[in-house]
Amino acid sequence: MPTIPSAHAIGAILLTAAMFYGFVSGRARVEVISLLTVTVIALGLYVYPLPGQAPTDGLKLAFEGFGHYALVTICALMVLGRGLVTTGALEPVSRVLTRVWRHNQRIGLIVTLLLAFGMSMMVNDTPVLVLMIPIMASIAAHGGMATSRTLIPINSAVLIGGMSTTIGTSTNLLVVSIAGDMGMPPIGVFHFTPIVLAAAAVALPFIWLVMPRLLPDNSVAAGHEPRRFTALLRLRENSLAHSLSRSELDARLPSGIELFGEAGPEGRLLVSGTHVALEEAMRVLGATAAPAWLMERLGRGYGETGEDLTVVELSIAKDSGLIGKGVRNANLAELYNIAILGVHRARRPWLGAPSVEAAADNPFDEGDIILAVGTSANIEVMALTENVLVLEGAKEIPRSAKAPLALAIMAASIAPASIGLVPIAISALGGAIAMLITGCVRVDRVGRALSTKVILLVAASIAIGRVVLESGAATWLSELLALGLQYLPPAGVLAAVMLFVTVLTNFASNTTAAAVGTPIAFSLGKQLGIPVEPLVLAVLFGCNLCYATPVAYQTNMLIMSAGDYTFSDYARTGLPLVAIMIATLSVLLVFTYGLY
Structure with missing residues (x-):
């Protein structure tokens, strides 16, 4: 039987539910809800600290998101993206894609989705999306589909592509490394790629044909004849x-x-x-x-x-x-x-x-x-x-003379992170500084590249993820999950593990989901007599099914401002995609490992 959750764990679960209800309801601005969440955590842990901690430790936990490397990475990547826009560095690629979009918008979208999917298999998800955002904005400005109807589908394709190799995301590497430390044989770069490619073939029609119809047209000129x-x-x-x-x-x-x-x-x-x-x-x-x-x-x-x-x-x-x-x-x-x-x-x-x-x-x-x-x-x-x-609607004229320099800085920022030479936070920050030093982005215009909404949302999500983990709420939820899985067939066990990790990913963080889910997979394998590897892959896949909330992954937050999205836009498109992927991946794992 699972232990009774502590008062801190109950409080963390209730605060998380209240936070995301506020996001979904839309009754208050995202910035206000984010600040309220951080304030409640800081005040609550100051008055009632976690066991063994001082009141000031709670303040540090609540506010450390504002200095977290993830937030630094996101802000640096926004500056890099701004440099590509102000110099017009992506205009040639944009013109090529624009020709395809002018021929047929549906063909243009599928070509863009496949391009994003392919790049994200070998390049970190975040740089791929940073490259795609200004291109899609330019295509929209030249008569293509509104960015609000393309960025979430493209982000979904990027996330699925990143899921297909061990180097596609840092979370994949984390799961594989934890599993290796616990005794599982090493997993190669393309070990599970065929499984993901088969699932992508099932999900792609939904992303391509249905998802844009579920999203609003948030363009300024929607419904109006252009001047x-x-x-x-x-x-x-x-x-x-x-x-x-x-x-x-x-x-x-x-x-x-x-x-x-x-x-x-x-x-x-x-x-x-x-x-x-x-x-x-x-x-x-x-x-x-x-x-x-x-x-x-x-x-x-x-x-x-x-x-x-x-x-x-x-x-x-x-x-x-x-x-x-x-x-x-x-x-x-x-x-x-x-x-x-x-x-x-x-x-x-x-x-x-x-x-x-x-x-x-x-x-x-x-x-x-x-x-x-x-x-x-x-x-x-x-x-x-x-x-x-x-x-x-004033528009700066691109400083095209600096376009090659901006592209070189972006490439120099992406390449080291893509091959794992340095963390993306370091390379992105170095690239942002280079953009400022070289004049590709003016220092007094940095504010235009950053989004207050995204900054506050990142800080609040980091704080809530830490509270869920350190209060024992994540452990209690995992014990509760393990109690009922013994009665399910292998496909049901895999789907349940994937669903549990997906919930953690979308409402806490994918690193938390990886850290909690991987040990659970080993424990369940021993208890239920199921091979460990498919359970570990179920955890890995679940960590990547982060489509349903803007705080689930940093790429979700990167497009929030660019697409002028609300919390409900992610839920309306992401939940069906999560269901498709869980059902498909569970069946594929069963047949791949002969668990039927």
Whole structure:
């Protein structure tokens, strides 16, 4: 019979249940619940310490998550991801995947899932996802599926891929090493890969076809037509578009771009399209949306001051000084060193027929929106002086000259951790520092890379995991589990062990699940006469079935901010996937080891 749980164990179980009920209910912000959890642990263990500990030990346990290596790793990886975004280092890969997505979104998603799965077999899960997040954000911005509908499926594929080899995750290595210390023969890198590949084949249709439908579209433009801007594109001297006919130009222009008339004098084209489509059109045609001399001057300014150029949308207010002026006589280039890229007309598109000259002279009116580029400081001065409103969604222009450097830093950070040379925490922190030193990420912009919600959630989950383990709650739960498994067939025993470890993984930590579950597997094997190896693999697999909560694994928390997910999004998609994987893996283990 299991022993009666201590008061601390009961308190830990109740606090864990209350914490996750708060997350699922959505009645309070994740940040508030996380801080309340840490506060309750700190106050409770200070007033009623664990046996043999002083009150200050409880404070250390409650707050050590804020300095834990896992939190440092996550923050460092966020900075690394920010460096890839600000330098545009992933644009070539993004463009290739974007072409696939434009051909067919379903094909694009399956290709992305398979790519993520394959990489995570040999590379740690976290770096793989760090690489994929900005790529998927770029694809979404270019008309692909919203990131809120792709990141959780991709994360699931990454986690399954990481489960398929002993080096896929640090948890796999932990389980294998504990089992080896307890006397089990060594397990090779690909020892259980066929089992996971077979289970992945069963789970993949759900991840690919069903999971995106269970997730909301959290994109800003959901349900709204994207804003279109009229722009005058200036072809560069070496642009191949100079020799193209109207039909040839139409064929080269990206979808969504409308071309008005023929090319004007000096190789100027009048077009209309969304901001994203205009950027693609400029890249394809070798053109600029502002005079080349002005863009060169803005570029030189960045080289001298280091201040980023920002593309921003400016709404003209009722009493703005720009009303009645056109692009040409507004003179924003000389007054504020700002370039106008395009104009969205709110009330009437043109005074007369659309033409190159009309684009420069058509006067602004109240409600018109200007697409402009300049430094944040100059834009702020211009907005105050001319009484225009800066709309949300400003976008920094990538510092493409540093893209190769950012990729090299990312590779240098991932490679040592992937082969086990150094922990991911050390290599990621070194890479983040390198991003800051080299200017790929500006020090004053680090805050944009970090998420307060994720930081507090990580700290609270580490604290609750320590309390569950040190209070004896995990041990009591394991004794309770062992009591009933003797009446189940081998497949049921394997499924029950996997389910128990999965619960620990999703509500405490995978390291706790590995540390508690592996000894249980050995004990059960001896008591029930079942080979130890399939039970150990059931523990290993259960430690990786961390799909149902954002705190289950650090990759879950990495995508929480990027996908604007709620706690229930993980549960709604993760619980069915957990059920599919447990059922499939249990059956495969039974047949692989002849337990039927």
